[in-house]
Each structure stands twice: as C-alpha cells, then as structure tokens.
Amino acid sequence: MSTITHHEVTYADGVKKIHYLATGPEDGPLIFFIHGWPATAITWKRQLDAFASVGFRAIAPDMPGYGQSTARRIADDYCQESIVEGLMALLGDTGRDAAIWVGHDWGSGVVSSVAIQHPETVTALVNICVPYNTIELGWDGFLPLVDRDIYPEDKYPYGQWDYQKAYEEDFEGTIKWFDQDVAGLCSLFSQKPGPRPDPKAAAEAMATVRKVGWLGGLPKPPSAAQLGPPILPPEIFDSFSADMQKTGFWTGSAYYLHHRRNAEYNGPRNHKFTNPALFVHTKWDVTCETKESRLMEPMRENCSNLTEVTIDAAHFVMFEKPAELNAALFRFIVDAVPGQWPGYSDSEYEKTK
Template sequence: MATITEHDVSYGDDKKIHYLASGPAENGPLIICLHGWPATAITWKSQLDAFATLGFRCVAPDMPGYGQSTARHEVSDYSQQSLVTGMMALLSHTGRKSAVWVGHDWGAGVASSVATQHPEVVKALVTLCVPYRTIELGWKGFLPLVNREIYPAEEYEYGQWDYMKNYEENFEKAVAWFDSDIAGLLKAVMQPSKPAGSRISPFANIRKDGGFFGGAPKPPSADMIPQAPIIPADVFSRMVKEMEGTGFWGGSAYYMNHESNGVYNGRKEGKLSMPVMFIHATRDLVCDTKTSRLAEPMREHCSNLTEVTIDVGHWVQLEKPQEVNAALTRFILEELPGEWPGFWESGYTKRKTIL
C-alpha cells in the first residue's frame, strides 16, 4: 500500500486547496483525480494506491467546498471559471506543466473545463459517468439531450435533471436537508448498485415529491441501513468526518452556476486532439449515457476517443475500482506509452529467439 502525503496550496483571495498525493514526486508521471458530489479526496484511495505502486505520481484534491479545502458560502467560488483557477494552482504546486486528468461526476465537469480552457496542460482526459462537453456548459449542455421517450417533456420538463432545478428553486432547504444527517445520507447514497428496473430515475421527481427520498423529512439514519457502504470503512469514516466539517453548502453550490458556466465554456469551440477516455456506467439512471444522446457532443468534439462500459451504478470508481484502474492502465499504455513510468530510462529490452 502506497504512502499518502497531504499538502496545501494557497491561491486567489485567501483560498486553499488541500490534496493527497502518492508515488514518486520527482519523476512519476502525473495523474490528477477530481471527485464529484458528494465526496472528498480520500475516495480516490484505490487509485492513489494502485498508480503509486506502478510508479505514477497520483494526486487527488479535496475539491473547493469539501474536506480541508476552502468552503466559503460564496456561489461564485463554485463556478467552472473559479474551479479551473484552483486546478491550475494545484497543477503548478505539483511542479509539473501537464497531467493526465481524471474526473467523476462534477469532477468530470471540472476536468472537462480544464481541457476546454487549457488543453496544453492535459496530456489526456478521462471522465467517468459525465461526458465531455455536457455539464460544464450549463443547462444547454445536457438538457437538450434528455431521452424524451423515457421522459416526455409535458410530464418531465427537466427529465432526470429535475433535482438540479430543485437546487435553483430550493437551495437552502435542500442543503439543510442534507446537513440534517450527513452520515446517514452518505451511507444511503453509497450502497451497491442494482440492475435498473424502471428506466425512470427517482431524481426526475424531486420537485414533485417535495425533496429527496420521496420528500422524507430527513435522510435515513446510518443505523437504519444494514448494508455497509461500497467503500472501505476507514475511507468512509474519514469522508463522513470531512463532510460533517464543511456541510453540503459548497458542494451543492456547483449546481448554482449553470448560466455563468455556459458563458465561460461556450466561448471555446472545445475540439480536443489529445487522447480522451470515457467510462460509461450502465446502471446510472441520472448520467444515462447508454439510452440517451448524452455522449454525442463528446463524440463530435474528440478526435481520439476511447469508450469503456462497466456494468455498475454511478459510483463506478468506488464500486468497481479494479475495473476502472485496469481501464485507465490500458488506456495510458496504448495512448500515452511515453508516460509509462521508466519508459525513457529503464533500459527495457525485448528479445525474441527463434527455436
């Protein structure tokens, strides 16, 4: 198991990003992993361990609003423009000029924004569940791609993204509901996925139901959920403690910047020439990339695209870490062989003898 160290980088007007790092600091090819909602850096522990063991330098920040990073109650702190500024400060702090960027959920949106705005710092882009050229463009990036056979517009105006509209209409109420039992909510959210029954996501009825979990007055308590979460106990315990420290305000404010995000990323054509990999999760009913058109803009904007499908729910790198790590390893070997640790100095020689 790799040694994980902790670091801080200051940037902007008294803001800070806290990050975890593993692997050789001087010559390990750099991978940066960005988490989404809700999580903290420690949820990338499987990747921090695996890729450090292979000789990479693997870095995972507490994204702004989470963990030990700055978590101010300022909506603009969580716009894509502000988040990209933070990621560029993080990259600079590593002493590197570029990296392989990996993102899940909102972390995928931020990694995609980095690729859009600063392609020169992205050796390769890897996104899980959320394709490039969607969520980072605001409502216009994903709402038109809803599968209207599953979500007729007259009944589901916002499709499976209804919960995002709920944030805009009931932000403080939603945050207060999350904060009323953080441990219980996180345990409920991070349960093993099951094959989809109905293709209708429960997130499509949030406003109709009056909130999450069918409008329940608060999340279920942890002791009401007999099954363990999908992540190791020590990782889950640290994440809960960190989420209880910040609450959900900052993490939820990512959903409050759709208009400014559309303007910021909409100014760029967004065509990518570097290698891109996207990991589909077949059981993800919100980020539904298998029966909707959500992946189409990515396919139109990426000239070197690899797609991988894993039969799992939204928390793909947590529930199936071996499969995700294997896909990322193969992708780097095939698309970025020069980034493999020791590629240029190990004297690796292959000989064939005819017998």
C-alpha cells in the same frame, strides 16, 4: 505501498486553499483524480495506491467546498471559473506543466473545463459518467440531450435533471433537507448495490424531485443505522463522512448554481480536444445514462482520439468496482499515451516472436 502525504496550496491572493493528497515518486508521470458530488480526496485512495505502486505521481485534491479545502458559503467560489483557477494553482504547486486528468461526476465537468480553458495542461482526459462538452457548458450543454421517449417534455421538462432545477429554485430548502443527516447520506451513497433498478422507475425519482421531494419524498435522509455497511473500507468511509459532516452539503452543492455563468465562461459547444481521451460508461447509472441516450454525442463529436469502456457498475464506480476502474485506466494509458506509463520509453523491451 507508497505513503500518502498531505499538502496544501493557496491561491486567489492567499484567500483560498486547496488541500490535496499525493503519493508515488515525485518524478513519476503526473495524474490527478478529481472527485464529484459528494466525495473527498480520500475516496480515491484505491486509485492513489494503485497508481503510486506502478510509479505514477498520483494526486487527489479535496475540491473547493469539501474536506480540508476552503469551504466558504460564498456561491461565487463554486463556479467553474473559480474552480479552474484553483486547479491551475494545484498544478503549479507540483512544478509540472501538464498531467493526466481523471474526473468523476462534477469532477468530470471540472476536468472538461480545464481541457477547454487550458488544453496544453491536459496530456490525456478521462471522464467518468459525465461526458466532455456537457455539464460544464450549462443547461444547453446537457438538457437538449434528454431522452424524450422516457421523459416527455410536457411532463418532465427537465428530464432526469429535474433535481438540478430544484437546487436553483430552492437551494436553502434542499440543503436543509440534506443536512438533517449528513452521515446517513454519506452511507447511502456508499452502499453495496442491490438488485439493479428498473431504469424507468429509478429515473422517475430524479425527474420528480421538485414535485415529490428528495428520495421519493422522505421527510429526511435515512440514517446510517437504517442502512447496511458501506462498501468503502472503514478507514476511507469514516474519513469521508467526517469531512462531509464538517462542511455539510451547502458548499459542495453550490456547484449546481452556476449553469448560466459556466456557459458564459466555457462558451458554446464544439470545443475540439485532440489529445487522447477516455470515457468510462457505467452500465447502471440511470441518471447519467450514456449508453442509450444522446448524452455521449458531444464527446464523440469533439474528441478526435477517443476510447470508451463500459463497467458493470452504478454511478460511484470507484467505490463499487475499484479494480475494474483501475484496469481500464491502466489499459487506456498504455494504449493511448504510452509515454506516460512509468519506464515505458526507457525500457529495452521488444517482442521477439
């Protein structure tokens, strides 16, 4: 197994830094794993190990606001323009011009912004749970796609995205609630899924946050002691939880404060992407529901070389089904961008029968 090494790159005139994990041969094809909310670089460890083992140079950063990267309580640090500046510095630190970019949750919004702003740096694009041309375009990128059969506009004007409006209306109150038990929330997001929820009931909880409160109005997050053991291996979970306890939720949650600014930065819809793209649907993600709703439409309309795969998992698919996710990524690369598979173009491989 390849050794994972720690690195950091400074940018913004040396004011900010991004810490990142790297593994695999330095001359291997480059792939980035970009986490979302809440996660850190180490939560991609099973992807880093798998990709390094077949010859990729695999890299996962602590995104700005997380882990060992700069985590200032300055909201401007977490708009997409600022985040993309950091990732371009990260790419430059590798000495490469382009990579395969894999993003999950807000990481999907970030890799989508990279594809819009710097398409020449994206050999292939992989979005997990959140499609291209949605969240990175601000409210107009995803609110019109709400399934109004489930969320009538007169009752749920923001649909399942009500919780995002809660950030805008009472950010400090939200963070105060989260930070009552950071370790407990980390454990909650890392639980082995139980019986699959009724989609409408689960969706209702996210659509009423401003009215009822978080997690159905609990006075505080559940503690780790109230929950079962995390599905993540202990060494990964302990590192993730320690990092989140160090930063708290303010900085990572500030990504939600810039819908208007992100829309100005990335412009209107219909950004065409012609290189290979993969979307990973997760069957039981009731908030980022992409199988029955219209949320997937913009990616289908604007990615001309698109592959889709569905994994029987909930939102945190890399926690729950790492082998299945790795297999889907491997197959996509071999099928759609074979020149990025280590040794593919150099091997004397032929089918004789």
